[in-house]
Amino acid sequence: MPRFTTIAVFAATLALWWLASRLGWVSPFLLPGPGTVAETMGELAASGELLRHTLVSLKRVLLGYLFAIAFAVPLALAFVLSRPLRATFEPLLEFLRQIPPLALMPLLMLWLGIGETQKVGIIILSCFFPIFLGVRGGFDSVDRKLIDVGTVCGFSRPEIMLRIVLPSALPAIVVGLRIGLGYSWRALVGAELIASSAGLGYLIVDAENLARTDIVLAGILVIGVLGLLADHLLRFAIRRSAPWLSGDLEMARA
């Protein structure tokens, strides 16, 4: 039933779009019909252009996301393990967290140019905090009462870590990872819109300059679909490896 509803909603939106352009409610220049956009997408795909831009964008997201994980996870663990470290740097991090990554773009462009480093940099900045906060929050909120259960079973510290603390922390970590993935995708497109020579964001601005609304729409659709796919992939992986987390996952829509 929900699956049917989903399809119906998408189909209705498509139909409305088709009607709007067919009956001339809006000028075909501002909003080309679905047919035109599909045709354009076909051409872009056939020429290999779509794939090239998509791969460029995907590579940046993947790289930035992995780097962010590599920074955020150890730092969060250090914060969990060391109270002094946390007390010292918490205020600074709180301050940095308030700054939207896109506001740092100008600075990043001056420091890193407009190449790959800058794009990856902006992605790292935008998904660092969700991942960092997820990991830290996950370990912080482990229920001491569950640890007692391990203690009376005679567990060693590593056993308690592995069999109680880690599984307890996992839901929050997963939420952080999922939010981070969404943020990184959005930040990337933003960065590509501002300054780049390849990628899906670039495809869109470039088309805008040429007044090709059909290409703009095709690019937007691809971005949406890819974001959705990435999210589903992550959810699928989590559902397979940790089925009890399904409930917590729904909190992570951001």
Next chain:
Amino acid sequence: MLELSGIGRRYRVGSGEVTALADIDLSFPTGSFTTLVGRSGCGKTTLLRILAGLERPSEGEIRRGGDGKLRTAVVFQEARLMPWLDVAGNVGFGLRGRVPRAEAAERCAATIELVGLSAFAGAMPAQLSGGMAQRVAIARALVQEPDLLLLDEPFAALDAFTRRTMQNELVSIWQRRRPTIVFVTHDVEEAVLLGERALEMQGGRIVGREAIALPYPRDPTDPEVNLHRRAILSRLMATPAPVPA
């Protein structure tokens, strides 16, 4: 034999101090069944946590007689199940890596059957009612075949029928395997139905002892049971509840 001498426990609360336990001298003979009864806040949980080794006393000494380690299992006031494990996983939680896999599976299945949850072996904790969850927690303790079994108001969340069944089951397990049992309750009737002796607690101290030499299973409507109940209640009610400091 498990012995406590001069045990006290104080907690810092804000700028002051709360005395949760004071001057506890007790011995628990191996294989005995002791109930610990008193109103809430009198220190029962704290005493149990000290027996379990989860908490250090502020003063006093614990002696665990006999040779080697006392295998201890605890049933807490709340079920404390691991939400990521199903019922069977939770029951076997303390066995994994300690008992051969096949033996663990067999013992788990038998214990799950004992607490009447065979149909729910694959269920997740979120799908269980409070009483069912508590039965899983009880199974998790029993499956370890402990030498010392500590229970903190384990049946408080159960309905009256299930509670009666579980009380009888606990007694028959005790009669078969003879672990040392310390059973905390705020229900005087339960204390009399289960224990060979009941210890009365008030304000962090042991204020009375009642030896109960009735045969098991005991009937709540038995006049003898009633006599013991009345004796305990009259003593607990005679001493006024401690004024909070």
